[in-house]
Amino acid sequence: MISVKNLSHSYSNDEKLAVNNISFEVTKGETFGFLGPSGAGKSTTQGILTGLLKQQRGEVIVAGYNTMKVQNERFNKIGVSFEQSNVYSKLTAKENLEFYAKLFDVPTRDPEELIRLVGLEGKEKVRAGEFSKGMKHRLTFARSMINNPELWFLDEPTTGLDPTIAATIKDIIKEQAAQGTTTFLTTHNMYIADELCDRVAFIIDGVIKLIDTPRNLKLQYGQKLIDIEYINNGKVIKETLKTIDDHDRKRIGEIVNNYDIQTMHSKEATLEEIFIQVTGRGLV
Amino acid sequence: MLRKIFSVFGRDIRTSMRDSMAIFIIVMPVVMAVAITLFTPGLNDTTVNLAMLRSDDPSHITYMEQFAKVEVFDNIGDIEKRVNKRDAVAAIVPLESGYEIILQGNEPDMVENYTVMLNSLYELGTTKEETTTTMMSFGHTVPPLKTMLVNMLISMTVMLAGMLIAVSIVGEKADNTINAVNVTPLSQIGFVIGKSMMGGLVAMGSIIVSLLITGYYDINWFMIVLVGLTSLILAFVVGFLQGLASDDVIEAAGNVKMILLPVAGSIIGYELLADKWQWTMYWSPFYWAYKANLLVLSKQADWPTVLLCTGMVLILSLAVYFLALPKIRKGLS
Numbered sequence: 001m002i003s004v005k006n007l008s009h010s011y012s013n014d015e016k017l018a019v020n021n022i023s024f025e026v027t028k029g030e031t032f033g034f035l036g037p038s039g040a041g042k043s044t045t046q047g048i049l050t051g052l053l054k055q056q057r058g059e060v061i062v063a064g065y066n067t068m069k070v071q072n073e074r075f076n077k078i079g080v081s082f083e084q085s086n087v088y089s090k091l092t093a094k095e096n097l098e099f100y101a102k103l104f105d106v107p108t109r110d111p112e113e114l115i116r117l118v119g120l121e122g123k124e125k126v127r128a129g130e131f132s133k134g135m136k137h138r139l140t141f142a143r144s145m146i147n148n149p150e151l152w153f154l155d156e157p158t159t160g161l162d163p164t165i166a167a168t169i170k171d172i173i174k175e176q177a178a179q180g181t182t183t184f185l186t187t188h189n190m191y192i193a194d195e196l197c198d199r200v201a202f203i204i205d206g207v208i209k210l211i212d213t214p215r216n217l218k219l220q221y222g223q224k225l226i227d228i229e230y231i232n233n234g235k236v237i238k239e240t241l242k243t244i245d246d247h248d249r250k251r252i253g254e255i256v257n258n259y260d261i262q263t264m265h266s267k268e269a270t271l272e273e274i275f276i277q278v279t280g281r282g283l284v
Numbered sequence: 285m286l287r288k289i290f291s292v293f294g295r296d297i298r299t300s301m302r303d304s305m306a307i308f309i310i311v312m313p314v315v316m317a318v319a320i321t322l323f324t325p326g327l328n329d330t331t332v333n334l335a336m337l338r339s340d341d342p343s344h345i346t347y348m349e350q351f352a353k354v355e356v357f358d359n360i361g362d363i364e365k366r367v368n369k370r371d372a373v374a375a376i377v378p379l380e381s382g383y384e385i386i387l388q389g390n391e392p393d394m395v396e397n398y399t400v401m402l403n404s405l406y407e408l409g410t411t412k413e414e415t416t417t418t419m420m421s422f423g424h425t426v427p428p429l430k431t432m433l434v435n436m437l438i439s440m441t442v443m444l445a446g447m448l449i450a451v452s453i454v455g456e457k458a459d460n461t462i463n464a465v466n467v468t469p470l471s472q473i474g475f476v477i478g479k480s481m482m483g484g485l486v487a488m489g490s491i492i493v494s495l496l497i498t499g500y501y502d503i504n505w506f507m508i509v510l511v512g513l514t515s516l517i518l519a520f521v522v523g524f525l526q527g528l529a530s531d532d533v534i535e536a537a538g539n540v541k542m543i544l545l546p547v548a549g550s551i552i553g554y555e556l557l558a559d560k561w562q563w564t565m566y567w568s569p570f571y572w573a574y575k576a577n578l579l580v581l582s583k584q585a586d587w588p589t590v591l592l593c594t595g596m597v598l599i600l601s602l603a604v605y606f607l608a609l610p611k612i613r614k615g616l617s
């Protein structure tokens with residue numbers, strides 16, 4: 001669905017690269033996570049893939065089309081949700097979707113159904129200018145599905161939404177994936193990536209550090225950890241110990257034999273911890 | 285493609301109707317047309333109004349009635365009162381030898397000339413039947429001032445179409461929606477045509493309504509529409525450029541107003557420059573459009589002249605268009 005070879009991009013048209021020689025493939029039906037801290041080059045990459053930014057160096061095939069050529073009909077197969085919501089503030093929610101639907105040559109989804117899907121029912125006739133930030137964001141997200149896209153670009157689909165609504169959006173993405181939609185998901189939220197993505201790419205300073213499935217990453221980089229809380233001299237003490245470390249394993253035995261255990265959990269390293277381990281940087 | 289263009293057009297119309305600035309732009313020409321009608325003498329007074337004394341020679345009155353609208357008064361006091369009313373009336377009063385013509389002073393020259401001439405003809409004893417001279421030189425049926433004002437209104441309305449487009453572009457920029465449209469099968473050119481159609485239709489509608497309000501019914505409408513559509517090209521280019529260059533509506537309106545300067549300059553040039561200096565205005569498409577419209581409005585237009593003028597407007601506007609095209613393309617992507 002997407003094939004990117006040696007893509008670079010500089011906003012200033014010089015050696016300062018926002019995206020530096022990246023290559024990756026996204027196969028049909030896959031949910032591909034593009035993860036990295038702010039300023040890593042995620043939106044820049046999505047911009048080039050969707051044709052909004054002029055391609056400078058490298059080769060990009062998206063949904064069978066070479067992005068170097070201007071072929072507007074390719075957008076019949078593509079849906080794009082933007083990081084910053086962009087809907088017509090003078091039009092109502094429904095008018096926004098109706099207008100957009102008319103720009104496609106393929107069968108489109110019912111605007112009212114989409115509005116309901118993202119939890120905006122009852123707001124069909126309200127002008128988008130009166131919407132809150134999160135509501136506009138959801139409308140932008142809903143709009144990206146209007147042409148039943150085969151390939152779906154989502155830039156930070158859940159950022160700034162409250163947990164319930166974020167969960168709804170996650171469910172919609174899962175549902176689309178189940179129906180075979182290929183998704184290019186840009187985010188700096190590792191939990192979402194972990195939950196939704198078949199594979200993730202770690203990008204930092206315009207460079208892709210690695211690409212793998214979340215499971216493989218955890219097996220490779222994550223160590224099983226045990227959190228133990230026990231009482232010693234009337235005080236609660238907390239320790240985190242690695243199950244693969246001999247010294248730590250002995251210590252677990254000691255604690256279990258000698259103290260009163262309050263809680264004991266095993267846990268996996270999160271994608272976030274792995275990201276820090278791989279890149280040496282946090283995700284903010 | 286056509287369906288998509290109409291969608292853009294429809295959306296733009298709908299949005300304009302919800303934007304106070306756009307509504308103001310749409311309504312303004314009509315208000316101006318009404319104002320022109322109210323403050324300039326009636327268009328359908330095809331003759332001069334005369335005031336005469338009842339004591340005058342009846343054959344004089346009858347003679348004058350053939351060529352003018354005559355009102356008869358009993359005494360000189362009433363005549364003076366009549367002449368001093370707002371509309372243009374000239375009085376002819378017999379003296380011991382000859383006649384005196386009384387004017388308020390603000391009448392068009394034509395009223396004065398026409399009255400003097402008519403009276404001379406009477407004194408010469410010329411009758412309508414035997415004269416070989418035609419009165420066509422007095423055939424101005426519309427006060428030239430009014431035609432000039434209406435023509436200026438047309439020029440302004442055309443530029444307002446540009447302003448309407450600029451307002452719409454600024455709105456799209458504020459909502460950041462151009463990006464959203466750029467990831468649909470709608471082509472950039474379709475987007476531009478849709479928006480231009482909105483500006484163009486509104487402007488043509490305003491022009492036609494304004495002409496009807498001001499009473500220009502029996503002009504050559506094909507010519508008006510042809511000149512109008514041709515001069516709109518430039519308004520579109522200006523509208524897109526200014527819309528893309530401005531960050532808010534006020535700024536856009538200010539920028540488009542700047543273009544009214546060359547428009548005004550061209551009109552003043554046409555009206556005031558001596559014939560031998562007219563060529564200095566040939567660079568301006570506004571000059572040619574104004575000239576063509578003036579001929580059409582005063583019913584002196586022939587197709588060769590109108591086509592020459594529109595041709596010049598077209599060539600000059602297209603030159604500007606092609607110069608501006610890369611900038612517009614870049615701004616919209």
Ligand SMILES: Nc1ncnc2c1ncn2[C@@H]1O[C@H](COP(=O)(O)OP(=O)(O)OP(=O)(O)O)[C@@H](O)[C@H]1O
Nearest residue numbers: 011018036037038039040041042043044045083188
């Ligand atoms: N329009 C622009 N002009 C100049 N530089 C830009 C522009 N947009 C982004 N950049 C620069 O390019 C780099 C990558 O930005 P990009 O928006 O792709 O980051 P991102 O990974 O999407 O970050 P975020 O998580 O904050 O959205 C940054 O250094 C940024 O400053």
Ligand SMILES: [Mg+2]
Nearest residue numbers: 042043044083
């Ligand atoms: Mg971003």
